[in-house]
Amino acid sequence: MKCGWREGNQIQLLENGEQYYPAVFSAIEKAERKIILETFIWFEDSVGWQLHDALLKAAQRGVSVEVLLDGYGSPDLSERFVGELTGAGVVFRYYDPRPRLFGMRTNLFRRMHRKIVVIDGSVAFVGGINYSADHLADYGPEAKQDYAVRVEGPVVQDILLFELENLPGHAETRRFWRRRHRPEENRTPGEAQALFVWRDNHEHRDDIERHYLKMLANAKREVIIANAYFFPGYRLLHAIRNTARRGVSVKLVVQGEPDMPIVKVGARLLYRYLLKGGVQIYEYQRRPLHGKVALMDEHWVTVGSSNLDPLSLSLNLEANLIIHDRAFNHTLRENLHGILAQDCQQVDETMVPKRSWWNLTKSVLAFHFLRHFPAVVGWLPAHTPRLAQVQPHRQSMTDTQDRAEPENPGVKP
Template identity: 80%
Template sequence: MKCSWREGNRIQLLENGDQYYPAVYKAIDQAKQKIILETFIWFEDEVGRELQRVLLRAAQRGVNIEVLLDGYGSPDLSDNFVNELTAAGVIFRYYDPRARLFGMRTNVFRRMHRKIVVIDNTVAFVGGINYSAEHLSNYGPEAKQDYAVRVEGPVVEDILQFELENLPDNASTKRWWQRRRHLPQENHQPGEAQALFVWRDNDDHRDDIERHYLKMLAKAKREVIIANAYFFPGYRLLHAMRNAARRGVCVKLIVQGEPDMPIVKVGAELLYNYLLKGGVEVYEYCRRPLHGKVALMDDHWATVGSSNLDPLSLSLNLEANLIIHDRAFNQTLRENLQAIIDHDCKRVDESMAPKRTWWNLGKSIVVFHFLRHFPALVGWLPAHTPRLALVEPPVQPEIETQDRVETQNSGAKP
């Protein structure tokens, strides 16, 4: 499947679960025929239970529903929770579920990291927000800052077709010699309300999202803002950011200052000297953990999706982003990110970067060699073909047998 730029879309930015969940629930309540939902994380908390309730309501109306969860990200849903859905007719699958080994999860690589919802062929959601209470602003200091988009229009058909072609009955995995690289889809007639659905897989679309970032950085004339939670990209992308800054483009990077995992900040800090000396402005978001994966360029281009700029997302995981060409959307996202920079970030200067010692120089050399060669090193990682596991609905007693038991208990004749 190959998607093209689509015109005439209505695209809405959704910030955090406070805006995202009500929009998703409303769309599910309005579904008439089909719902497809993919997510990395679904927790059995207040958010997860509300999602279950709206899906059950849709199933009871006769809507066909398919759910795909990642076996690593969502390993702890109870049997009762899942059984209620499957008993109502929801097709429920796990991507690469695996038993723990000595209490540790072994399905670390090649995760299904997409966050997509498609309702009929009318509305879709793409972004980085999972289904858990930690995406709500009232969760506390650990609440995550994140984004998604709600979209209506012709691009929804592309997203739906992608989902239908990647359902287990239709999905196919190619041999390495059958794969071919897809060039970034050019927008030959830039306009407004345009959108392009892009994804990353381990077949023909192994670096599609990264190549769109590279193309964007090469074409930027005035400004680039990248907000990315797990920032440890390949050498090509780092080099493209520096090149853009040296051309006079104002390149701003927002990373985690209060990370949910300390190693995230350690990795990003190793890149600070390289970026700062190239003229890139680096900001640490300090209000709470940053979970967003968004970017914008100049006045029109923007992207929102599930893909981090780290080795997992760029070389292993299944990801999906929406590329948007629209002045109004670009401005909305820019105002949001600029407000974050102004009020919730501290700008990184050379005093905050790792000191220039022989030890840090050695670490930097190792890091850059790793980033330069990581795509080739992926071949050394576990290369099994992840499986999809269907959760069978619970066995229901036959109505006739149940009636017979009830009749016998009442003493009446069948």
């Protein structure tokens, strides 16, 4: 499948769960024919139960509903929770579910990390927001800062076609030779244009990264990248620095209060290299940053599920929307500028790891890891991920106890 730039779309930025969940649940309530939903994390908490109820009601009124969850990100949904959905006719699948070893999840790599909803082939949602209460501000200091988009228009058909071709499960096979897909050119730039792009382990294994590289090469005035897990490959890191060195204002927003401490350690190993090239680095301080967005100049934007780290760029299944639209670019720019002014601390030389043999050794190792990881990972022993469908079962009378909302273990999303 190959997607192209589509014109005439209506695109809305959604910030955090406060805007995202009502928009998704409202669209589900209005669905008449088919709902396809896939996500990395679905927790059995207040948000998870709202999604459960919305999908259950849709299935009960005759809407075809298909769900795909990642077996690593969503391992703990109860049989009752899933059984109510499958009993109503929901097609419920897990991507690569694997048994635990000594209580630990074993499918660490090749995750299904996309967050997509398509409803009736007329409206779609793409972004980085999972279905869990920690995407709402009232969750507390650990609530995540994140983004998604709601889109109507011709690009929705591309997203739907992608789902129909991939959701039923064409098995991923190990190939010794793989054709590289060239990024789609926007030959007639305009307004309300959108391009759906994804990363898989076949022909599209570096599409998202290559769109970032092309954006950086084309930038003339300003680039803002806000990304939760920043530890990109060497060529992307080099391109970010080179863009700043030729006079473009390049602002990088990373986690200052990360949900995983190792995130800050990894990113800070790269600070000296980027700062010397003129990149302005900001650490977001209000709460954990979970966004995966970027903008360039007055028109270009991307919003999606892809982090800029080895997992997203080399292993996970990801999806982003590339947008060419002045109004949408302005909306995201205003949002990010507000965050930069109110909630970020700009990195200076005092925050860079001090020069020492140990820090120099760590930096050299990090750079060599970044340079060679994409090639090395292709040779790692890899199973063939599978889709496992949950079969419907009869609900017993004892399965009517009050709904519990257990805590779920934190997962890097």
